Amino acid sequence: MIPLQHFLFISAALFSLGLFAIITRKNAIQILMGIELMINASILNIVAFGKYDKIDNTGQVFGLFIIVLAAAAVAVALVIIMNLYKRVKTIDPNQTNLLKG
Amino acid sequence: MQNITQSTNDILNSIPQLKAESTIVIGFLLVIVVDLFLKKSEKLVFAIAILSLLISGTFLVLKMQNMGESQILFNAMFAISKAGNLFKLLVLLASILSLLFFSQDERLKNHPKGINDFYSIFLGGVLGMFLLISSANLLMVFLSIEMISLASYLMVNYNAYQNKQAEAGMKYVLFGAVASAIMLYGISLIYGFTGTINLYGNEMVNGLNQIGAAGTTLAIVLFMVGIGFKLSFVPFHFWTPDAYQEAPTSVTSFLTTAPKIAVFGFLFLILPTFQGLNNSVFNQLILMVAAASMILGNTIAIFQDNPKRMMAYSSIGHTGFILMLFLLPQMMILNALLFYLAIYLLMNVGTLMSFAHLENKFRATLISDYKGLGKFVQSISIALVILMVSLIGLPPTAGFIAKFLVFSSLINLASADIWIAVLLIIAAITTVISLFYYLKIPLYLFIKKSEIEFKEKPTSNFLIVLTGLIALAIIVFGLFPSLISF
Numbered sequence: 271m272i273p274l275q276h277f278l279f280i281s282a283a284l285f286s287l288g289l290f291a292i293i294t295r296k297n298a299i300q301i302l303m304g305i306e307l308m309i310n311a312s313i314l315n316i317v318a319f320g321k322y323d324k325i326d327n328t329g330q331v332f333g334l335f336i337i338v339l340a341a342a343a344v345a346v347a348l349v350i351i352m353n354l355y356k357r358v359k360t361i362d363p364n365q366t367n368l369l370k371g
Numbered sequence: 372m373q374n375i376t377q378s379t380n381d382i383l384n385s386i387p388q389l390k391a392e393s394t395i396v397i398g399f400l401l402v403i404v405v406d407l408f409l410k411k412s413e414k415l416v417f418a419i420a421i422l423s424l425l426i427s428g429t430f431l432v433l434k435m436q437n438m439g440e441s442q443i444l445f446n447a448m449f450a451i452s453k454a455g456n457l458f459k460l461l462v463l464l465a466s467i468l469s470l471l472f473f474s475q476d477e478r479l480k481n482h483p484k485g486i487n488d489f490y491s492i493f494l495g496g497v498l499g500m501f502l503l504i505s506s507a508n509l510l511m512v513f514l515s516i517e518m519i520s521l522a523s524y525l526m527v528n529y530n531a532y533q534n535k536q537a538e539a540g541m542k543y544v545l546f547g548a549v550a551s552a553i554m555l556y557g558i559s560l561i562y563g564f565t566g567t568i569n570l571y572g573n574e575m576v577n578g579l580n581q582i583g584a585a586g587t588t589l590a591i592v593l594f595m596v597g598i599g600f601k602l603s604f605v606p607f608h609f610w611t612p613d614a615y616q617e618a619p620t621s622v623t624s625f626l627t628t629a630p631k632i633a634v635f636g637f638l639f640l641i642l643p644t645f646q647g648l649n650n651s652v653f654n655q656l657i658l659m660v661a662a663a664s665m666i667l668g669n670t671i672a673i674f675q676d677n678p679k680r681m682m683a684y685s686s687i688g689h690t691g692f693i694l695m696l697f698l699l700p701q702m703m704i705l706n707a708l709l710f711y712l713a714i715y716l717l718m719n720v721g722t723l724m725s726f727a728h729l730e731n732k733f734r735a736t737l738i739s740d741y742k743g744l745g746k747f748v749q750s751i752s753i754a755l756v757i758l759m760v761s762l763i764g765l766p767p768t769a770g771f772i773a774k775f776l777v778f779s780s781l782i783n784l785a786s787a788d789i790w791i792a793v794l795l796i797i798a799a800i801t802t803v804i805s806l807f808y809y810l811k812i813p814l815y816l817f818i819k820k821s822e823i824e825f826k827e828k829p830t831s832n833f834l835i836v837l838t839g840l841i842a843l844a845i846i847v848f849g850l851f852p853s854l855i856s857f
Contacts (some may be wrong), residue, residue: 278517278563285556292549301545308552315559323566332510332568336555339517343551346521347544355538362547366538 554597
């Protein structure tokens with residue numbers, strides 16, 4: 271059986287990679303990918319912890335809920351990014367800088 | 372462990388307790404169905420939405436009258452308590468005022484598909500707030516926070532057909548998604564450390580106490596990122612000015628009030644869990660965040676020319692002010708918290724309504740456009756002056772009583788702890804600073820003269836009446852604060 275630590279290391283690495291992507295990428299879609307990485311890191315964490323839960327399946331059920339919710343959030347985000355692309359013809363958050371102050 | 376009969380019975384017994392929430396669900400479904408099958412149904416949909424809110428409020432009041440202790444329902448997923456119901460009633464008040472405001476908003480009405488879809492999104496958001504206040508479980512917390520977030524992303528982006536509006540919408544959604552992902556990681560850590568997702572009860576506190584200071588700090592800080600995004604306190608406030616400035620004014624008034632009340636209510640209800648920890652990270656976090664929010668919100672607001680952007684920074688400042696209360700134990704803060712939130716809600720909705728009216732009538736979108744408008748629209752200008760005085764917190768308005776309650780509940784703690792004394796001094800100084808930007812609006816309205824001619828557009832007087840009523844309420848509650856007693 272794979273020990274718990276391995277899961278935690280992988281998930282911490284995924285989380286950090288996601289955060290890195292969010293900070294460095296210049297494209298809203300790539301930022302969304304980073305967010306997905308972070309969410310998947312949390313799901314991995316929760317499911318791995320769930321294996322050791324005394325009440326069965328809390329972690330697994332939690333994971334299922336989050337997968338559905340992440341899909342919904344990405345759908346909304348993609349619509350909004352599409353709307354921006356139709357107006358401004360760019361999805362680089364650094365170039366859309368009309369709002370300041 | 373429970374057997375199946377027990378859990379089924381629990382669920383069956385719990386369903387009747389959820390009348391207020393079910394009413395909103397029914398309203399939500401009716402709005403969608405009516406919108407699909409009937410043409411020209413704006414009035415009907417509006418009536419359904421407002422009726423479902425009112426009926427749900429009636430259920431809440433009825434429930435409160437015969438409720439003793441708090442109850443845990445649905446196998447520890449859901450908790451109802453008297454304080455929770457009071458917060459729900461405040462959310463409902465904010466939602467009803469915002470709903471009246473939505474129906475007057477030209478930008479929302481000009482959407483090619485009409486305003487009906489918007490009402491369904493709005494009801495979904497209100498349901499999310501109800502679930503958040505009642506959630507007894509980290510899964511429910513995450514689901515309901517996401518529910519509120521998705522609704523607010525869509526509301527900010529409704530009819531966002533200018534570049535700036537689309538840009539603000541995208542920033543809001545990306546920032547929100549990042550915040551909720553970080554919060555989820557915090558939740559996963561709390562679950563791993565404690566082995567439970569129940570917020571109430573000793574299990575979580577004991578588990579967190581056993582894990583050691585570093586682990587608790589990490590988990591709580593990550594968890595508070597998501598809360599901080601919804602409350603827009605300082606390190607997570609970047610989206611607030613952009614989103615509030617570019618959202619339709621009615622949506623701004625909804626976002627500054629209802630979700631914040633819901634999150635404050637949730638934070639209030641789980642306060643014993645956080646304060647039961649040996650590690651004082653929660654208190655330190657609140658202390659720093661409250662000070663930073665008050666300083667930053669109130670100073671940057673001085674330099675704003677867009678009234679909605681100014682209100683965004685002012686709401687950051689108010690959030691910091693309210694957060695100070697969370698340094699105290701739970702049973703000491705309920706009255707001050709509810710009073711402040713109720714008055715804050717009235718002030719914010721009233722102010723944004725008068726901004727919307729000035730915008731509709733004179734196309735005045737900047738504070739510098741308000742020059743000399745005072746003598747053309749006297750009623751709304753006088754109401755604005757009252758609201759501004761109340762936002763500063765000067766007598767005889769209710770804003771003064773609200774700030775006074777917060778100060779007086781904290782003053783005993785301040786003599787014991789030097790940092791809390793510093794925090795109170797910061798609060799007093801930032802209140803003085805806030806004079807400069809709130810009074811800018813009366814200054815432009817009444818004292819500065821304008822050279823240009825105003826082109827008036829015919830508008831309905833509905834917003835004037837509502838603003839007048841709100842200003843009156845502010846004065847009345849300022850003179851007789853005992854009228855609101857919980």
